[in-house]
Each structure stands twice: as C-alpha cells, then as structure tokens.
Amino acid sequence: MLIDFFTQETQTSSFIQDVLSSVNYDVRVHSATSQVPNILKQRPLASIILWDLDSFSGENEKSLSFIRTNAPDSMIFAYAEDLAIYGTSINGLADICMNVPSLRVHLMSKLSDLKRVIYARETFRDRMSHLVGNSVPMENLRKSILRAMIHTSPVLVQGETGVGKELIARAVACMYDKFVTVNCSAIPENLFESELFGHVRGAFTGAQTDRIGLFEEADGGAIFLDEIGDMPLHTQVKLLRVLQNREIRPVGANKTRHINVRIIAATNRNLKQAVAEKKFREDLYYRLNVIPLSISPLRDRPEDIADLARYFISQYQNPGDNRTLSAEALQKLQKHNWPGNIRELENLIQRTLCFANATIIQPEDINFDTEIPGDSMLVANDMTTLPPLHATMTYDEFRESQLDQEREFLKRRIAQNKGSVSATANQLGLLRTALYNRLRRLDIDVKDLS
The missing domain is CATH 3.40.50.2300 (Response regulator)
Incomplete structure (x- = not known):
C-alpha cells in the first residue's frame, strides 16, 4: 500500500x-x-x-x-x-x-x-450500489453503515416490514466471507435452541447424528438474526451468554465451544416496548443495541421512489428492453402510501413489467394490491412458498426443508443470470467466494444451470 x-x-x-x-x-x-x-x-x-x-x-x-x-x-x-x-x-x-x-x-x-x-x-462503495436512494435519511444511513462496518460490536437494525433490513445487514457484514441468515419467526419454538447452537446425537428424539448449529456455521463471519423480537425468552438467555462469553453449548453437549461471530439482529417491533411488557430481556436488548441502525419507511422519503422504481425496472425487465415510467406514472407512485415499503414497490414493478405492453409505463398500467395490508404482505418472489412447519417435524426434517428451499432459490437466481455466479452474488449482495462456498455445501453444480 x-x-x-x-x-x-x-x-x-x-x-x-x-x-x-x-x-x-x-x-x-x-x-x-x-x-x-x-x-x-x-x-x-x-x-x-x-x-x-x-x-x-x-x-x-x-x-x-x-x-x-x-x-x-x-x-x-x-x-x-x-x-x-x-x-x-x-x-x-x-x-x-x-x-x-x-x-x-x-x-x-x-x-x-x-x-x-x-x-x-x-x-x-461496491455494496452501496444495492442501497438505492439519495434522500437525507439514506445518506445518513450509508454513513452509519460505514462506521458499523469497521467495528465488530453487535448491530441492531430496526425498521418496518419491507424496508430492506437484510440488505442493510449484508452491507454491514460485507467484509466477511460467511453470512448466515436466521429467520427467528420461522423456527418452531421446540427447535430453536438446536437450530442456533446445534446438538449432539441422542440429545432429543430425531437427533440421529451430531449437527452444528447456525452460530457455529457462521464462525469467523457474521450471523443475521432476523425478527429477533420473535425469539423465545428461554432462548434469549442462551443468546445473551453467547454475547457475553463468545461461547455456545450444543443441546446435549457437556462442553462449550468458543466462536468468533459478528452478530447483526433486526426487528420490525418496538423492542423497548417489548422490554417494558416483559416479552424481551432488557439485558439482551442493551447487548444487541450497541450500534443501532434505523431505516425510514418509504412513505417518509418519497424522493427515493423514482430512483428505486428505475432500479427495479433495470433489474427485472427483459434483456434488450428499455422500459421507462411516464411522468404521470411516477406521480402515481409518489402519491401512494407504501404500507409494504420497498418490497411492495419491487413487487409492483415486477407485476407491471409483466402486464404492461408499451415501452413507456402509464398510470393505468400500475395496479396497487390494496387487499393485502403492508405488515403482512406476502410478496411474489423468486422463492417458492415456504413449506409449513409442524410441531411434530423432527429436527433433521426441518433442516432439510430449509436446505431444499435455499437450494431452489439459488438455482433459480443463477439460472436467471445464465449460470453466472458473479452476477448472482452481486445481485444478492454476497461475496463471490461466499456464494461458491454455499453452492458447494448445497451440492449445486453451476454447469447444470447455464
């Protein structure tokens, strides 16, 4: 240098x-x-x-x-x-x-x-290309992300559903080769501890082999605990111990294991209120909230809507197309309240590109889905619908269903990019080496997808 x-x-x-x-x-x-x-x-x-x-x-x-x-x-x-x-x-x-x-x-x-x-x-600079928008809240957020990147303290990302909390988490963790995502709201309570910390053979019914947990999988990298507000109280105690001692104990194990993991948590809930209501541990809240990052809802930064809409058009239009929004169509977007935030806008643009015939998108081409409330919006994505999680499901069955889902998701995204791992990694906000590692773990042959 x-x-x-x-x-x-x-x-x-x-x-x-x-x-x-x-x-x-x-x-x-x-x-x-x-x-x-x-x-x-x-x-x-x-x-x-x-x-x-x-x-x-x-x-x-x-x-x-x-x-x-x-x-x-x-x-x-x-x-x-x-x-x-x-x-x-x-x-x-x-x-x-x-x-x-x-x-x-x-x-x-x-x-x-x-x-x-x-x-x-x-x-x-490379990762910020995924964070679209030049409003004051977005500029301030970028500065905060840069400061968070160069430290190792826990980060708590807060914002409404659909604002892009995982994208922020990936930006914070972009210098790590490993980035493991945990959806706390999707894990059955009886499997929570073994999912996070692993288990040894015979620890419970269905534990037929030793299995490492997601924290150990993320060792040396970052773990993203999405919807942390949904974590059961008894598991919060275990997480607090990880933050304090940098150690985990797999279910049924006699010894702890040291780990080195950057913890990034996210929630759309008011955790201070949850603490007051005894639904979230106060000590854990303060341990997680060392570096707070807050994302403004889209309705509070309408000046970003035009840039976001153009970005999603460029991402989802067919190769060779040059689709644009008319001034009237853009005005219609800017007047909408966006209860589903950026995810709702992304979904709307995909739907509009599918059904609009002309190169220039007009107001009548834009149809908002007003029947679905924003906070519970289910967005048409590249992933198929998640399989139901049953209380009777064994741990191995649960993990396999997750792996199948991730395998299908990555196959589709790579196929869309004509087999290009680099392009797919860039779209997903991942390092190419991290994506290659994930493909090897999932036994995905890229040559079959080009």
Whole structure:
C-alpha cells in the first residue's frame, strides 16, 4: 500500500521509513507542502498520508484541509513531539493523531487500523450500489453503515416490514466471507435452541447424528438474526451468554465451544416496548443495541421512489428492453402510501413489467394490491412458498426443508443470470467466494444451470 510521507525532520522519519520498508509499504517522502496538489493527482483514491505536524507548523491547517477536500477517501495519520501545542487547530483534519513516543510503539497497529478502514470504504462503495436512494435519511444511513462496518460490536437494525433490513445487514457484514441468515419467526419454538447452537446425537428424539448449529456455521463471519423480537425468552438467555462469553453449548453437549461471530439482529417491533411488557430481556436488548441502525419507511422519503422504481425496472425487465415510467406514472407512485415499503414497490414493478405492453409505463398500467395490508404482505418472489412447519417435524426434517428451499432459490437466481455466479452474488449482495462456498455445501453444480 502507498504511503505519502510529509516531513522535513530526519531522526524520527528515518525510523518510520525503516519500519515501513521492512513490511513492504511503498513510501514516498515529501519535504514541501507545495507538492500536495500534484501528489494528490498521482495517487490512488484510497491511501495513507503520514504527516509530521512539527515540520509544517504554519501550514498544517491549510494543507490538511486541502487534502480532506480533494482526497476524502485518503486516511491522514498526523504526529508531533507534543500534540498539545496545536490545540484544537487540527481537530477533524486527521484520522489519527499521536505523540512521537506513542508513535514509535503503536505505528504498525495504527497503520493496520487505517488499512482496514480503507478496505472497508472500497468494499462499502461496491455494496452501496444495492442501497438505492439519495434522500437525507439514506445518506445518513450509508454513513452509519460505514462506521458499523469497521467495528465488530453487535448491530441492531430496526425498521418496518419491507424496508430492506437484510440488505442493510449484508452491507454491514460485507467484509466477511460467511453470512448466515436466521429467520427467528420461522423456527418452531421446540427447535430453536438446536437450530442456533446445534446438538449432539441422542440429545432429543430425531437427533440421529451430531449437527452444528447456525452460530457455529457462521464462525469467523457474521450471523443475521432476523425478527429477533420473535425469539423465545428461554432462548434469549442462551443468546445473551453467547454475547457475553463468545461461547455456545450444543443441546446435549457437556462442553462449550468458543466462536468468533459478528452478530447483526433486526426487528420490525418496538423492542423497548417489548422490554417494558416483559416479552424481551432488557439485558439482551442493551447487548444487541450497541450500534443501532434505523431505516425510514418509504412513505417518509418519497424522493427515493423514482430512483428505486428505475432500479427495479433495470433489474427485472427483459434483456434488450428499455422500459421507462411516464411522468404521470411516477406521480402515481409518489402519491401512494407504501404500507409494504420497498418490497411492495419491487413487487409492483415486477407485476407491471409483466402486464404492461408499451415501452413507456402509464398510470393505468400500475395496479396497487390494496387487499393485502403492508405488515403482512406476502410478496411474489423468486422463492417458492415456504413449506409449513409442524410441531411434530423432527429436527433433521426441518433442516432439510430449509436446505431444499435455499437450494431452489439459488438455482433459480443463477439460472436467471445464465449460470453466472458473479452476477448472482452481486445481485444478492454476497461475496463471490461466499456464494461458491454455499453452492458447494448445497451440492449445486453451476454447469447444470447455464
């Protein structure tokens, strides 16, 4: 990685150059602030600038402000013999500020932190292409997601049904190869613990073999607990223990197993109210709500409707088509209340593309499904209808039904993309390696789908 080093001093700078060269950083040293404009033109968008404040004491504020404005993706690491001399003049202008004694000890660890942020930002740009909309709430959400990405603390995503909570979760976890989704509302209560934490053979009727749970499957990656508000209270206790100790105990096992998992939870419920009603544990709520992300309903950001509609048209129209919305059709969309949020809009666009004949979509082509309330809306998706879950179903039968469902879903999406795993991964917000791993686990041969 490239580091542009601005300094006029020799002793500390020689130490820094020797350390950085020994670990294969590409270091360019500059002794004049007048070089800044030309250097910014020659460097990658995202890289590191190391700045010796003592060398340019009269020019720091002006130069660092110029870098911040013209190279916002660059990370600035500033240091001085005594930072107190500069007071608040450099506040907000550098990502890291250190005194020289601390710099000698912590240089490499701090540079690693900056590299992690740069990688997160580059990955963030790719993943944000799936988050459509330029309203103020969406811009604020993107900033919050970027901050959440570079930490490992639990995240709680809150928003109404259909706003795209899983999409947000995938964006937060985009640097992980593993992303395991758990729909807490779809798991029978008697199977909850074994589904999350696994079980050993003979732990209960139907447990014919050892099986790892979803937490262990996500080890080293992220787990998304969707509809966390539907988790039974007795399972909430187990989840709290995972958050506190980073350990799980499979059902019937004598020993715990250590795991390293980033936990992202989501709900459309008011968890504070659920806590007050004793339906959700207060201690678990605060453990999960370390990094809160809230998604505004579509009715509160009508300025995003046009961009979303165009995005869904581009995703679902037939190859070679160039379908557009008339001004009147767009106006009709913007006047709708969208009780089903983005999912309702996506479903509507798919239906409209199916039945509208003309290239330009008119208001009469748009038919809202007013018979289905938003919060319980069932959307026509690529997946077939989920099979019913019975209290009498064994654990193995339940897991197999889930795997069959996921297998069918991925086969259809890959077939739609003419066998392209890369295109499918991009559409689903997954890393290609993560999708390949999932295909291998599900025994799906991509060659059969092209």
